[in-house]
Amino acid sequence: MFEGVIEKxxxxxxxxIFNHESPDGDALGSAYALKxxxxxLGKQAExxxxxxxxxxxxxxxxxxxxPLGLKVEDCDLKIAVDCADxxxxxxxxxxxxGNTAAIDHHVTHKEFAEATLVVPDAPATGEIIxxxxxxxxxxxxxxxxxxxxxxxxxxxxxxxxxxxxxxxxQVAAKLMEKGIDIANLSKQVxxxxxxxxxxxxxxxxxSLELFSNGKIAILAITEKDFEEMGxxxxxxxxxxxxxxxxxGVEVGVYLRERTEGFxxxxxxxxxxxxxxxxxxFGGGGHKKAGGCLIKDSLENAKKKLVEExxxxxx
Amino acid sequence: MFEGVIEKxxxxxxxxIFNHESPDGDALGSAYALKxxxxxLGKQAExxxxxxxxxxxxxxxxxxxxPLGLKVEDCDLKIAVDCADxxxxxxxxxxxxGNTAAIDHHVTHKEFAEATLVVPDAPATGEIIxxxxxxxxxxxxxxxxxxxxxxxxxxxxxxxxxxxxxxxxQVAAKLMEKGIDIANLSKQVxxxxxxxxxxxxxxxxxSLELFSNGKIAILAITEKDFEEMGxxxxxxxxxxxxxxxxxGVEVGVYLRERTEGFxxxxxxxxxxxxxxxxxxFGGGGHKKAGGCLIKDSLENAKKKLVEExxxxxx
Numbered sequence: 001m002f003e004g005v006i007e008k009x010x011x012x013x014x015x016x017i018f019n020h021e022s023p024d025g026d027a028l029g030s031a032y033a034l035k036x037x038x039x040x041l042g043k044q045a046e047x048x049x050x051x052x053x054x055x056x057x058x059x060x061x062x063x064x065x066x067p068l069g070l071k072v073e074d075c076d077l078k079i080a081v082d083c084a085d086x087x088x089x090x091x092x093x094x095x096x097x098g099n100t101a102a103i104d105h106h107v108t109h110k111e112f113a114e115a116t117l118v119v120p121d122a123p124a125t126g127e128i129i130x131x132x133x134x135x136x137x138x139x140x141x142x143x144x145x146x147x148x149x150x151x152x153x154x155x156x157x158x159x160x161x162x163x164x165x166x167x168x169x170q171v172a173a174k175l176m177e178k179g180i181d182i183a184n185l186s187k188q189v190x191x192x193x194x195x196x197x198x199x200x201x202x203x204x205x206x207s208l209e210l211f212s213n214g215k216i217a218i219l220a221i222t223e224k225d226f227e228e229m230g231x232x233x234x235x236x237x238x239x240x241x242x243x244x245x246x247x248g249v250e251v252g253v254y255l256r257e258r259t260e261g262f263x264x265x266x267x268x269x270x271x272x273x274x275x276x277x278x279x280x281f282g283g284g285g286h287k288k289a290g291g292c293l294i295k296d297s298l299e300n301a302k303k304k305l306v307e308e309x310x311x312x313x314x
Numbered sequence: 315m316f317e318g319v320i321e322k323x324x325x326x327x328x329x330x331i332f333n334h335e336s337p338d339g340d341a342l343g344s345a346y347a348l349k350x351x352x353x354x355l356g357k358q359a360e361x362x363x364x365x366x367x368x369x370x371x372x373x374x375x376x377x378x379x380x381p382l383g384l385k386v387e388d389c390d391l392k393i394a395v396d397c398a399d400x401x402x403x404x405x406x407x408x409x410x411x412g413n414t415a416a417i418d419h420h421v422t423h424k425e426f427a428e429a430t431l432v433v434p435d436a437p438a439t440g441e442i443i444x445x446x447x448x449x450x451x452x453x454x455x456x457x458x459x460x461x462x463x464x465x466x467x468x469x470x471x472x473x474x475x476x477x478x479x480x481x482x483x484q485v486a487a488k489l490m491e492k493g494i495d496i497a498n499l500s501k502q503v504x505x506x507x508x509x510x511x512x513x514x515x516x517x518x519x520x521s522l523e524l525f526s527n528g529k530i531a532i533l534a535i536t537e538k539d540f541e542e543m544g545x546x547x548x549x550x551x552x553x554x555x556x557x558x559x560x561x562g563v564e565v566g567v568y569l570r571e572r573t574e575g576f577x578x579x580x581x582x583x584x585x586x587x588x589x590x591x592x593x594x595f596g597g598g599g600h601k602k603a604g605g606c607l608i609k610d611s612l613e614n615a616k617k618k619l620v621e622e623x624x625x626x627x628x
Contacts, residue, residue: 157500158472158473158474159472159473159486159496159500160472160496160497160500160501160504160505161497162495162496162497164490164496165490166487166488166490166491167487168487169483169484169486169487169490170483170484170487172473172483173480173481173482173483173484173487174480176478176479176480176483177480181476182473182474182476182478183474183475183476183584184584186471186473186474187474187583190474191474191555191559192559192560192561193559193560193561194560194561195560195561198519198522198560199519201515201519202516202519202520205512205513205515205516206516208512241505245505245506245507246506246507246508246509246512247506247507247508247509269501270497270498
């Protein structure tokens, strides 16, 4: 499974690394870990981000982001990490041709590279990058370990999600031997909140409504609310978990108003399959997380959602 | 280090297990894991709690709490787990005599048992219990693994605190092989909030004040606030982390009014030693967490605290 990609890396001289649009911690940590791993082999490598990709909190925690002056057109190998399909490369699609490879953990991965390494059991692409480092025989150092650790905690909610495996902890054990500042990483990623986020959270608590004997919680934020808060929606996206976090709630719903309608995120505690609900409204997802768009009044949207969720509760 | 306690367990027939007053997840998980481990040796064992100790969320997640009918007075060995000194046994002190042992991870442990096993490097007593199971040669099962896992995540903030080590992850890796429902445990412990907690959190956000260019955040809850919320202080104790969680804050302060004055909890992000601040007001603690009591008006208490914290910020 690893051979094709490992072979390409061994043969390459200069490697260009890409990840998916709006890269999260796993996409960033995996890409920069791979850059440093390839550097450790004595080869040149660079991660090519889209403009604006470096404005996230996760990016600031990444090691090895200093540019090395390498240009995409000079690279003889292109590797896409944590990218489930070609389109998710965004504006980097045009650079991704010639000698190509992909390293990913998405079960939905659609092959688009010459050599593909997909491990769907890995909760994060970072865990696969750890194995790539071992196969290449490089010695793990603190910066590589820190990037892989960041990638893993971002995609497992700091070892909380059910996708976490025994192997994930084995990898974390080996990474920690390199002396990572885990308390700082987890604090920055999970336990640091902007004043804007806290204000939105407060408003979220105010707007929380419970239905079906407290089994359904709905949080709705209208365009007017966003204006009053003066906050960008992406800055408060963690609020999607608030409704489900209420004791006794089985399905949490987060509605926010868009010009095209209400964008709906559904989160289940595990027993209710919210994808079944999302599908009714033309959306999709999986058992624990789904999404859809409803073009209707806020009241009607809530009413219809509660009706459909109740069918699944029974 | 392990010999004395292991020897006592091997020789015993009936074992009574105790933990500290107001037991947290580590105290409960460690005690019930040890009970099941001793059962696996073919011996009787029971955990003896104080009245009310079973009313916590963590207790509901423990395996093996069904009473076996064993009485304290029939036991030929008493073991205290996660209990740093004799007084913390509370009303169980009177039962703790004769053939005794203690298993603990507190660096401040004051020996009070005949045989003592203290591992200060362990972030949770649960991690020591794992080693005890290995030394006793019992086969780990799902219930024991689940209790130890709970103990560890409760005392490490789900592998977030700097006390977490490479070994902690090695233990977690072995426990997970037994098929623990980690997503449910972490959700119940860390990501489930009562409506009362959310209301208090909202009020906390409202009352947050920033000082010293946003490096100090103070949250104050008065007796009147508690009355209006109609909520017990212990139900919202997680709110202590709110002030420090604000972006840019180095020291977070939580003040709540008591009849005897303002009870103060100080939390540092790591650079400021808050024990130095607490000591000024007759309190104590360690670098990252300290506490004290201030008998003064709310305004004066805040002013004095900011003054002392600023000395440490410089």
